[in-house]
Amino acid sequence: AQSVTQLDSQVPVFEEAPVELRCNYSSSVSVYLFWYVQYPNQGLQLLLKYLSGSTLVKGINGFEAEFNKSQTSFHLRKPSVHISDTAEYFCAVSEAGSNYQLIWGAGTKLIIKP
Amino acid sequence: EAQVTQNPRYLITVTGKKLTVTCSQNMNHEYMSWYRQDPGLGLRQIYYSMNVEVTDKGDVPEGYKVSRKEKRNFPLILESPSPNQTSLYFCASRKSGTGNDQPQHFGDGTRLSIL
Numbered sequence: 001a002q003s004v005t006q007l008d009s010q011v012p013v014f015e016e017a018p019v020e021l022r023c024n025y026s027s028s029v030s031v032y033l034f035w036y037v038q039y040p041n042q043g044l045q046l047l048l049k050y051l052s053g054s055t056l057v058k059g060i061n062g063f064e065a066e067f068n069k070s071q072t073s074f075h076l077r078k079p080s081v082h083i084s085d086t087a088e089y090f091c092a093v094s095e096a097g098s099n100y101q102l103i104w105g106a107g108t109k110l111i112i113k114p
Numbered sequence: 115e116a117q118v119t120q121n122p123r124y125l126i127t128v129t130g131k132k133l134t135v136t137c138s139q140n141m142n143h144e145y146m147s148w149y150r151q152d153p154g155l156g157l158r159q160i161y162y163s164m165n166v167e168v169t170d171k172g173d174v175p176e177g178y179k180v181s182r183k184e185k186r187n188f189p190l191i192l193e194s195p196s197p198n199q200t201s202l203y204f205c206a207s208r209k210s211g212t213g214n215d216q217p218q219h220f221g222d223g224t225r226l227s228i229l
Contacts, residue, residue: 032215034217046217049217051215090157104158106154106156107156
């Protein structure tokens with residue numbers, strides 16, 4: 001993967017509203033795709049991953065993401081957010097067969113408004 | 115409990131004073147990595163290690179050193195820290211697996227301030 005773009009640096013949304021965090025990547029080969037979440041003052045933890053198979057991937061805490069190969073996107077969605085979802089979300093991509101490195105997006109801060 | 119442990123969590127120091135940030139994992143992972151996180155830049159890889167005695171540069175290795183003498187430990191060394199190395203640092207590890215499809219496990223981070 002040459003680059004990963006998270007189009008929004010911040011996304012404010014009201015509690016119980018749906019949210020979509022966008023991620024696009026550029027690569028000419030097969031890729032593995034990851035979303036990580038970073039809660040305040042913590043390290044990153046895996047939210048979900050796409051390796052192969054079904055393009056709709058379900059993760060922890062009610063999040064899901066859809067891999068769209070033609071649009072080279074891997075957007076993260078949740079139908080109803082909670083205050084506890086306040087965090088920064090990172091999209092990461094690795095190319096199958098590469099030297100094990102991840103390419104990271106710049107992150108999107110999800111801000112939940114009460 | 116499976117975890118990656120970094121120490122210290124916070125450190126304020128002065129320019130030129132050598133420091134080491136330790137990282138230890140208890141999951142018998144082959145691969146370990148150091149990142150720095152800066153606002154608006156996401157995570158940038160400093161160094162990584164595929165296994166014991168095997169290390170390689172990441173995207174921003176200047177001013178840093180690492181070693182991998184044991185599988186569980188991967189210390190990050192700043193021989194002569196400078197203010198531009200003020201940042202939040204993360205250590206991560208993962209199994210090597212059959213390719214790069216294994217998720218990484220992260221420590222809680224070390225916030226370094228170089229005055």
